[in-house]
Amino acid sequence: MTAGSAATASAAREPLFTAFDWGWLLAGALNVVVALIQVFAPDLPDGQWVAPSGIPGRAVGNLRLPNQLRSLLQWSCIAVVALTELRRLKLRWAMLSMAAFVFAVVLTASRTGLVSVLLLGLWSLVDRRLSIPTRAAAGRTADGPAAVSPGARRAACMARER
16 A cells, blocks of 8 residues: 555556556466366365365365455456556457456356456446457456356366266
8 A cells, every 4th residue: 555655656656556467467367277276176176275165166266265266356357457458468368368367257156256247347338448459358258257157167067076
């Protein structure tokens, strides 16, 4: 907070904000890996680097709280929007990151996750300050849960049966 407050009055504002966004993107990417392991390779987690899921077929993150994981992934999506707007992240990487984050949100089976993804899509429709490529990347997330959800659940069920 202090660094952010001090940076608003200086030239260091944009580099600090960019570093903050890259941190969210990295945290999101690492947690996508955790979610994939918890759902598709549930026997792999040893509790050292990846916590086993207490809910079979559902990604819960290392804190074992699916809504906490969903929140982290949502902030990662917002960081992707910011990095794309700042032209620090290419559009193809932005779309790939968004798709991965939304897929991981679907794996959490969080009802608030669905709402948050839909709100992100709505934001891309309403906020005219966002560039068209950024709006396209964020807007594509809104149809992600509908497109991914049945396949993700089927794959999770098959992984659980192994």
